[in-house]
Amino acid sequence: MSYTEEIYERVVAQNPGEPEFHQAVKEVLDSLKLVIDANEEKYREASLLERLVEPERVISFKVPWVDDSGKIQVNKGYRVQFNSAIGPYKGGLRFHPSVNQGILKFLGFEQIFKNSLTGLPIGGGKGGSNFDPKGKSDREVMAFCQSFMTELSKYIGADQDVPAGDIGVGGREIGYLYGQYKRMRGLYEGVLTGKGLTWGGSLVRTQATGYGLVYILDAMLKEHDLELAGKTVLVSGSGNVAIYATEKAQQLGAKVVAMSDSNGYVYDPEGIKLDLVKEIKEVRRGRIKEYADMVPGAVYTEGKGIWNIKCDIALPCATQNELNLDDAKILKANGCFAVAEGANMPSTREATDFFLEEGILFLPGKASNAGGVGTSALEMCQNSMRLSWTFEEVDEKLQRMMNDIYIKISDAAKRYGVEGNYVTGANIAGFEKVANAMLAQGTAL
């Protein structure tokens, strides 16, 4: 059995009940087979893969808080500190009822390679809670965040571990979390990213994941003598990533015709009116269904099915495994020629393999959504320097970063003889830097 297969079996045996973690590890190990086979002795002798797939630390804690009726509620809280070979742990916090240890391990594992691809000194981590912010009052969200941070504050710090947002965690939550960190630790430091602009946040961080996704998509299309202008695009989700991916795609002349949330999707053949989506989602915290009530000609459909709409380009920006093999086949049959992942692991393994086999241009999330965490690292940098860059400065750095990532993953794929396979390219390019750092630091991690 090859070293990578051996490690995969070990991960499945030692991490029962964590299917998303197994899925993420399998994809990376399958890609790394080429590199590992070429350097098997070196990596086996160092037990490098055994070390890579084991988180340095998983912190699990209780989050008690009082709801508006005076009842005490209890949620689970976690922080997975996966790998600190190239920098302090860095990665978002997810608040969603589906959150469990396995999902956070998958996200933390992906984050190692993504953060490496940004070219900035950040290690991999992820955290969160099964708390559901939907339908909660601001006071309830604050009570939850304060309790969550009271415990988490013992384990994080500007040079140690720097959380940020993810599903269910945006500007409001980061504010409550930051206030409580300061109260617990007495430190005004860059311990969280995605902060408000008047208290240490960076311009462009709100837009960064979505903008970055479209910047790298644009770089890939140009390389293939294609362009975004005039193309019909589907964007799943209607949260932070989806909204700013739509904004940048529209700025570059594409027509986004559909967006979704966990209840259903809206199709607007005239092109999505993003100001309205922002009003519904960012201001009122409403449902995407309301869009169709307000826009004549727009149609709302309950349930999954956004991928059945005819398009040139698909941008899955909601959640893991939201696009399966059947969806991939329909996309292809309808003429879709490019897919770029805004979410983390939104395509199932079968869908990903189908895209690659069918020659559909495919950018994996760990490369294409790296602009968010990359801009978080720029926020950390500004916090350390105690200054703020302009929008244009940060946006230019983000564009350069996404172009560089495209070149890195494309070159790595070429080096290993799988030109155009950006999944393999991203996994290899992300891995090489982390592996070298781990080897250089001996048996410490």
Ligand code: NDP
């Ligand atoms: P938000 O909470 O802002 O938005 C999430 C969107 O996805 C909402 O429209 C939500 O619908 C939908 N969604 C969430 N869970 C599900 C589900 N189980 N089934 C169907 N739809 C779902 O999160 P973000 O936009 O920040 O995150 C979206 C994705 O992007 C995630 O995979 C995240 O890990 C990834 N990502 C985020 C980054 C960031 O900077 N924010 C950076 C890199 C990746 P509803 O409102 O109905 O729940």
Ligand code: 2IT
């Ligand atoms: O998945 C991700 O990269 C994020 N949610 C952003 C993490 C960050 O630290 O900005």
